[in-house]
Amino acid sequence: MKYPKEVRTYCPKCKSHTTHKVKLVSKGAARPMAIGTRKHERSLLGHGGKRAGEKTVKKQGKRQKIVMECTQCKKKHERVIGVRTRKKLEFA
Numbered sequence: 001m002k003y004p005k006e007v008r009t010y011c012p013k014c015k016s017h018t019t020h021k022v023k024l025v026s027k028g029a030a031r032p033m034a035i036g037t038r039k040h041e042r043s044l045l046g047h048g049g050k051r052a053g054e055k056t057v058k059k060q061g062k063r064q065k066i067v068m069e070c071t072q073c074k075k076k077h078e079r080v081i082g083v084r085t086r087k088k089l090e091f092a
């Protein structure tokens with residue numbers, strides 16, 4: 001999916017519509033002791049296996065999150081794009 005590099009949208013600090021630069025939100029580093037990370041690492045052990053009667057689920061895309069930076073006050077705010085996409089956003 002394509003998305004513009006610059007968007008004119010509302011800035012809560014300037015309290016008016018200004019141009020914003022758009023970027024994808026980058027994922028932070030995983031915390032090694034977090035419960036989700038430990039569960040995931042435990043799931044990687046062994047040889048996989050299959051249970052009878054379990055249906056395979058079709059992969060769903062992700063909702064992309066973007067950061068918008070106001071060109072006037074440099075304030076950043078995030079926005080989630082509602083459409084699910086398989087691929088990462090392209091900025092055109």
Ligand SMILES: [Zn+2]
Nearest residue numbers: 011014070073
């Ligand atoms: Zn602003």
